[in-house]
Structure formats: structure tokens, C-alpha cells
Amino acid sequence: MIPDSRQGLDIPGQRQPGDLKKAELGVRDLLQVLDARPAGAQTAETAEALVALLSDFLKPQPFAPALSPSGEQDECLTLVQSIQFTSLCSCHLLPFFGFAHVGYIPGGWSIDVPELVGTVRHFARNAQTQEYLTGQIARGVEEMLHAGGVGVVVSATHLCACLRGEQSAGAELVTSCLLGSLRSDPRTRAEFLSLLDEHDVRSGGRS
Ligand SMILES: [Zn+2]
Secondary structure, eight states: OBOOTTTTSOOOSSOOTTHHHHHHHHHHHHHHHTTOOOTTSOHHHHHHHHHHHHHHHTSOOOBOOOEEEOOGGGOSOEEEEEEEEEEEETTTSOEEEEEEEEEEEOSSEEEOHHHHHHHHHHHHSSEEOHHHHHHHHHHHHHHHHTOSEEEEEEEEEEHHHHHHTSSOTTOOEEEEEEEEHHHHOHHHHHHHHHHSOHHHHHHTTOO
16 A cells, blocks of 8 residues: 555644535635636635645545566566656645656566556645655655666646746656666666657657
8 A cells, every 4th residue: 555645744634524615715715815806607616616626636545556576577677658647736736747757677566557657646646846746756666666776757847837937838847766776776777767768758758
């Protein structure tokens, strides 16, 4: 079982009855203070929809990916590229989205591609920095697979930066985390980086 990815964040574990309604009133207060009047909807509807969406996205989801024992033939560098994800930035609670590229050298366990995709998306359901997400994925995969080495590269567009005009649509922030032999062994690291196509890192190979 992958631990709750929100460890360390100051989020109450137990929701009390009426808390969601309180949150909706808070959003309505926020909109009022900002003199923001959502066009085409009632403020109450906007507040209710936002709270419901965030509440669902940030709800801890137990996740236990299926693993299989890795044999000798599996002990080579494996890379899964262009895993699409959406997360929330902890600075503004606005989406950042893009692609994660995950390489690992199994140390005891292997994982199928759909399960690895689920692992990345599990960690993405959080309010966090992109650097934190990148490290969470790397350490999670290392722990799960007892991997000899893990390399994670994440490229993403941040809507908060787009709204501030600092990041144009299409511009991406790239972060990486290398653990074990992918950090310590120059040849293994070079192999990992050579497999990562720059085009795929920046666009997920979709454009
Ligand atoms: Zn932000």
C-alpha cells in the first residue's frame, strides 16, 4: 500500500458534518471581498462546485498497485514515458499539468505500465510543489520496487504562472529526481538521460 501522499501537509484528517458548507461560505466571502462576480452562474453555485471539485480531488485514495517479482532478465533499466497527470500547486491551489517520465532498475519487484500510471496519478492528487511531486514519485517507486535506482523527470505547465503572465501557454517547468544507481553511477545516469527524448520530455511526444 502506498502511504497517504499528503503526509506532512497541514490538512485535517477528519471532516466534520457541515464543513463543506462552511467552505462554500468561505468561497462566497472570498469572491465578495474580491468583488468577483462569476458570469453566467450564481455565486453560490460557483462556490458549491469549487468546494465539491477540490474536496473530491484532494480526498485521500488508498492505492495498492499490483507488483510482480522481478527476475534476472528484468534487472535492466525500464523507462515509462509521457504519463499524463494533473495536480494542484500549493502556492495558489491552481492546476499544474503535464507529463512524468519514470525510469527504474528493479531490485526485487516489477510493475506494469497501467499500475505505474496509477501510482503517478495517486501522488498527483495533492496540493504541492512540482519539486515535491517529483521527489514523492521517485521515493515511492524506490520503496515499492526496492529499486536499485530511480529517475523521474516531470514537465508541467502551471496555470498560476500563466495567469500572472510569467509562463506563456506551452512553456513548461522541468524538474528531476535521481536516486540510487541513477544518481551515483554515471553510466546508468547517462543511459537514462539518453533514453529521454527532449521532445517527449517537454510535450509528452503529443505535438
Ligand atoms: Zn501556484
